Amino acid sequence: MKRNxxxxxxxxxxxxxxxxxxxPGASAAPAAxxxxxxxxxxxxxxxxxxFDEDVIIYVTEGEKDCVVKVxxxxxxxxxxxxxxxxxxxxxGWTRAGYKMQTSTTAGRATFTISADFPREPDSPCYDxxxxxxxxxxxxxxxYRSFRSGSFEVVYNSAxxxxxxxxxxxxxxxxxxxxx
Numbered sequence: 001m002k003r004n005x006x007x008x009x010x011x012x013x014x015x016x017x018x019x020x021x022x023x024p025g026a027s028a029a030p031a032a033x034x035x036x037x038x039x040x041x042x043x044x045x046x047x048x049x050x051f052d053e054d055v056i057i058y059v060t061e062g063e064k065d066c067v068v069k070v071x072x073x074x075x076x077x078x079x080x081x082x083x084x085x086x087x088x089x090x091x092g093w094t095r096a097g098y099k100m101q102t103s104t105t106a107g108r109a110t111f112t113i114s115a116d117f118p119r120e121p122d123s124p125c126y127d128x129x130x131x132x133x134x135x136x137x138x139x140x141x142x143y144r145s146f147r148s149g150s151f152e153v154v155y156n157s158a159x160x161x162x163x164x165x166x167x168x169x170x171x172x173x174x175x176x177x178x179x
Contacts, residue, residue, distance in 0.1 A: 036074035038082070038135055038148045041108075043068050055151060057113060057133075061126070061158040065114040072107040072137055081138040082109045086131050087150070093134070111135075115155050118163040125157035125164035 047057045047066035057066055072080045080103050084096040103109040113133075117126060135148040157164050 036072070036137070036143065036146055038137060038146070039071045039073065041069050041071050047113075056130075057151065057153045058156065059113055059115050059153060060156045061115075061117045061161060065112045066153075068111045068113060070103075070109050070111065070135060072103055072109075075107065075140065075143050077105045078140050078143065079103055079105060080107060080109075080140055080143075082111075083136045083138070084111050084113070084133060085136050085147075086133050086153075093136075093147075095136075096133070113153060117155075117157050117161060119161065121162045121165060123163035125161055126155040127157065127164075129155045131155070 043057060044064065044067045046063055047059065048055065049058065057068070059066055070082060072082065082101050082103060085093045086096050088094045101109040101111065115126070118124065130152050132150045133153050134150045137146050139145045
């Protein structure tokens with residue numbers, strides 16, 4: 001688990017900002033810098049494939065929700081508003097519903113990544129459908145907003161989902177070749 005968490009942290013924790021001196025040249029001393037980072041400190045074990053080289057979070061119907069714990073550093077004791085965002089092909093980066101969390105002064109927040117899987121027969125079911133996600137940290141006082149690096153979340157419907165029973169990809173492929 002520790003190895004998976006460290007790998008995910010290396011990918012997601014890419015946002016770093018440097019604070020600038022308020023008046024350029026006002027002091028001969030080096031300007032104080034504040035590094036801001038967002039780290040993923042824990043991901044549910046059942047949501048990560050330990051043999052995958054790329055860190056991907058798997059959300060599978062019928063399994064427990066994926067819990068992701070993050071930590072914001074470099075903001076002193078101020079709290080941070082953190083939002084989970086996903087990449088929409090039409091809208092660009094979009095907030096994932098109501099998932100904005102306010103972290104504690106320790107900079108920690110917990111996110112649950114889940115899905116409402118379709119249940120109606122002949123609806124499209126999820127079969128390794130992949131979406132890019134990232135975390136966004138809002139402006140707070142003297143601190144600027146910043147974003148984490150993106151990571152993939154893959155959604156899979158259960159084999160017994162009624163939405164998946166009326167649709168068979170292999171039949172469609174066979175019909176195409178028979179023409």
